[in-house]
């Protein structure tokens with residue numbers, strides 16, 4: 001049987017580049033930059049006042065002047081205000097451009113204003129204080145954010161400030177989510193006593209949305225012909241298809257057979273793991289990838305996090321360092337399968353990441369996922385796992 005490591009390796013070998021596209025900058029969070037972001041002006045673009053107060057020419061202060069006539073007031077957004085006499089000051093606000101004749105700003109807290117005069121109350125005033133100098137952070141033309149970076153809200157502010165309404169990002173693969181099963185009804189419907197509502201497909205969609213990916217969604221009945229038709233259509237329109245259910249040993253598990261009938265080559269079926277042993281993976285001649293996850297909700301969820309998301313990150317050229325956590329209690333698991341133990345993680349005062357087992361009632365128990373936040377990957381080939389041992393962690 002395919003091991004977890006082999007499955008991972010095979011899937012990572014199917015990484016390809018889906019090109020680039022322009023998107024509105026305010027919809028680019030979570031996408032990967034495909035161009036360098038250059039400063040269109042110096043940052044900051046002018047000598048920017050950083051404190052509300054008065055602006056002076058320092059030489060006057062150095063010459064012993066402590067009381068300044070207030071010649072004008074300059075707000076942020078005002079043109080620089082001139083003075084007729086260098087011994088004068090102006091009141092000036094945070095965010096205003098510092099006029100050329102001035103070089104120092106003294107905070108309101110450090111002056112006494114009475115009438116048209118400002119008296120300096122402090123003993124120390126340094127030339128150039130309270131000014132964020134033009135070009136101090138970046139110079140015009142500098143690369144502020146290099147391509148390949150994941151766009152987060154702080155990068156959005158940079159893109160906005162340089163006036164880029166559209167930004168070039170890596171294209172995401174087009175993904176279809178196909179759920180299957182005659183026992184499943186829609187969320188708004190009331191199930192008969194022997195039916196359940198669909199949930200796996202919504203979970204997959206929600207996880208993909210967290211990665212900026214808007215997947216298409218459809219449902220197929222346990223019917224061989226309908227299964228073949230639906231998969232054929234998706235093969236023509238998508239880069240990856242995520243199926244859930246219909247791949248095990250059941251009489252109505254038509255999916256593996258239907259996939260091969262419509263020209264999808266099986267690369268592996270069944271992985272030495274629990275949950276998710278029936279996981280099926282393949283590709284068609286054009287390179288459309290099929291991730292057919294076992295229908296049990298925890299199995300679908302685990303396979304999505306263990307196989308699909310790492311593939312997606314590799315497609316986006318984003319590599320995350322593996323995360324490890326320390327098992328909080330002894331745990332026993334006998335079958336010779338890699339076991340993805342559901343855990344609740346906490347950070348100990350000494351900064352260790354601790355994983356407390358909350359195994360749940362098998363791969364149908366998706367309520368347990370709400371009480372946990374990660375899978376701890378316990379290797380196959382051994383039964384006993386001791387408190388204090390460290391294993392790979394897959395957060396969700």
Ligand SMILES: Nc1nc2c(c(=O)[nH]1)N[C@H]1C(S)=C(S)[C@@H](COP(=O)(O)OP(=O)(O)OC[C@H]3O[C@@H](n4cnc5c(N)ncnc54)[C@H](O)[C@@H]3O)O[C@H]1N2
Nearest residue numbers: 179181198199200201245246247248249253294295296299
């Ligand atoms: N004889 C054997 N039976 C089973 C084996 C096996 O090795 N031999 N493997 C078991 C394991 S492990 C799993 S996991 C499941 C996988 O089954 P399928 O992929 O064929 O999935 P289904 O039979 O369609 O459904 C299983 C289970 O999951 C529920 N389900 C499916 N889709 C959804 C959905 N979109 N939302 C919510 N729940 C869903 C479905 O109702 C079933 O309860 O096979 C075991 N059997």
Ligand code: MOO
Nearest residue numbers: 275276277299363
């Ligand atoms: O993959 Mo199954 O979920 O082990 O039950």
Ligand SMILES: [Mg+2]
Nearest residue numbers: 246248250253
């Ligand atoms: Mg089945």
